[in-house]
Amino acid sequence: MAACTVYSTLSLKTNCFISTPSSKTHYGFHHKQIVLYTTSKRHNKRVNNPYVITCAASDSQTVVIGLAADSGCGKSTFMRRLTSVFGGTAEPPKGGNPDSNTLISDTTTVICLDDYHSLDRTGRKEKGVTALDPRANDFDLMYEQVKAIKDGISVQKPIYNHVTGLLDPPELIKPPKILVIEGLHPMYDARVRDLLDFSIYLDISNEVKFAWKIQRDMAERGHSLESIKASIEARKPDFDAYIDPQKQYADAVIEVLPTELIPDDNEGKILRVRLIQKEGVKNFSPVYLFDDGSTISWIPCGRKLTCSYPGIKFAYGPDAYYGNEVSIVEMDGQFDRLDELIYVESHLSNLSSKFYGEVTQQMLKHADFPGSNNGTGLFQTIVGLKIRELYEQLVASRAQSPVKAAKA
């Protein structure tokens, strides 16, 4: 197969184009498909696996959402909630690698950024770097492929096999309506970050992370308390250096903290969850409680709702977050019953729901998902509605001025 080296930006017909590739990437052309090889020595097991890039049939661009979080922090639950908002069910690519990390529905494709690990498990051990370390990840390829998809071009995305710890042969990713890139580094690389139409950071506090890990790794997997502590401590320096700083770029942060309703609680079962929403983001209008821009606390348990101990407390207000103006909605505690949720929903504004009670309906539909009775589920669902609205507004604005949108 013929291959040529291209260093300049290539504009294809219609809305397809490719930006400057990394120095080690070679392109070949076949009709409207672009075959993309890497000759990188980092990829021991798949040298010369071709990446096929195809132009999209339609003029509509893919909307790209970034979701950052540590592993085991509820990203997959969030993705299931998001997909559900669009009415579909997310499934792995049909007939592909059974260990694929990708989830595809009618509207959304969720890819896991672990697939851009440049070092497999053995490689990381040899070099003494963690998966959190940027040196274990190929940001050039991540950028190129996300950009290609955004521009309507299919790509052959690598697969990192979490079972074997190896880099498997790539899978074809066609441009969906909404591409979600989820993982450790969606906002780390400035080029990738600039491709995002909306970005979310799931920020689980150390106390809660510890409580969750204990529950999962100790109770379900038989790990010792010491080994769990050691594993968290070992990850911490890289996490603080490379993952945590991304939250300053997020349009929305879901922060999960221990409850303040029970003094000195360290069970980590009852959660205080904050939805930190950046102001001034196009097509994103922050949710508020009662009075936009003021500072409010609200305990809905009273004459109308009787909540069991320790109750539920909401808060809302403007704040500053990494130098950005934000609005924060907070929920501490958990729901006992359905009518509590619909009651709360009726007092939140700017929910981006399509009918009264949609948030409650979504939460009830997935009552078995983790966090359905607390702020994690509530705010994930709300962010899902926000993303749907953002998508619809972007599509509408592009339909109005396609030339302008293609240039944007």
Next chain:
Amino acid sequence: MAACTVYSTLSLKTNCFISTPSSKTHYGFHHKQIVLYTTSKRHNKRVNNPYVITCAASDSQTVVIGLAADSGCGKSTFMRRLTSVFGGTAEPPKGGNPDSNTLISDTTTVICLDDYHSLDRTGRKEKGVTALDPRANDFDLMYEQVKAIKDGISVQKPIYNHVTGLLDPPELIKPPKILVIEGLHPMYDARVRDLLDFSIYLDISNEVKFAWKIQRDMAERGHSLESIKASIEARKPDFDAYIDPQKQYADAVIEVLPTELIPDDNEGKILRVRLIQKEGVKNFSPVYLFDDGSTISWIPCGRKLTCSYPGIKFAYGPDAYYGNEVSIVEMDGQFDRLDELIYVESHLSNLSSKFYGEVTQQMLKHADFPGSNNGTGLFQTIVGLKIRELYEQLVASRAQSPVKAAKA
């Protein structure tokens, strides 16, 4: 003039009747007028001054409002605000005693319960009792006359002259649409209490009372700090024994406290004011903030309103007060500007206003009254609207079932 002693309840024609008088009261009849003497030896200066009681022309009963508060605690400002809600101006009775304590407008008549002092200043000194002591007040006469007015009968009410400290000859009080009895003991006597259609207690905390007295008595009247302290201390035992306990009976309490926005504030200039509203009172629907029955705090200063230091903070929630279920609206801080007040008004519900902005309009109209920029003015105005609504509802319900109403 003929006089007869009556011990039984007398029912007059139409809706007039008189209940059992005290053993020292004598009645004489002249057409539809009742001439009432007292032969009490307590009233040295006006033995045989006749009290004339006349039947009301209409069938509508007078609505009676009780307002309890210590002297110098803003009762007169409150009364001016209340009168203003009904559109009139309150003035002393025309051509009467220039030292009369009564204020009359088209709709309301405000009488001061000091007029029912049974001992004048000299008498109190001789017996060693304060004006706060029930023994210095004639509750039998208070009850009889308030009852008579409520039943549509004019009375000759005594006058306590605050300038001379003497009991002056009485003045004629005709039954108004609304009678307000204001003073130290409107809810002390169970019989008087039962006549009240609505009752209010102005509860000024000791810290604020002290700050106010210092400002008035020291700055304006040249009293010394020591004499002010001594005067407050001297009143305290009787105040605690006879005045303060009345607040348990009040349908609404306006509680005035030092601000909590400034730590350790003792200036008494910025106030935290609470409107404590009893639940389950007929024709009185408590004001609430955002969500009826829940617990809320609200700082309206934010993106829309910029408040100067120390800002404004509202709170709302259900509570218990002397064993009664109440709803409390609280305002801490003060308004800088007009738009702040209209903004606050737009977020309060159940205000009983007749049009949007009526509270703000009333407050602006009397911007020169004390407390117009803080919770005392706001809650006095709101209580005024509440009384107007209560009056209109009572009148409407009586019009629907006049027989039932006359018996009630």
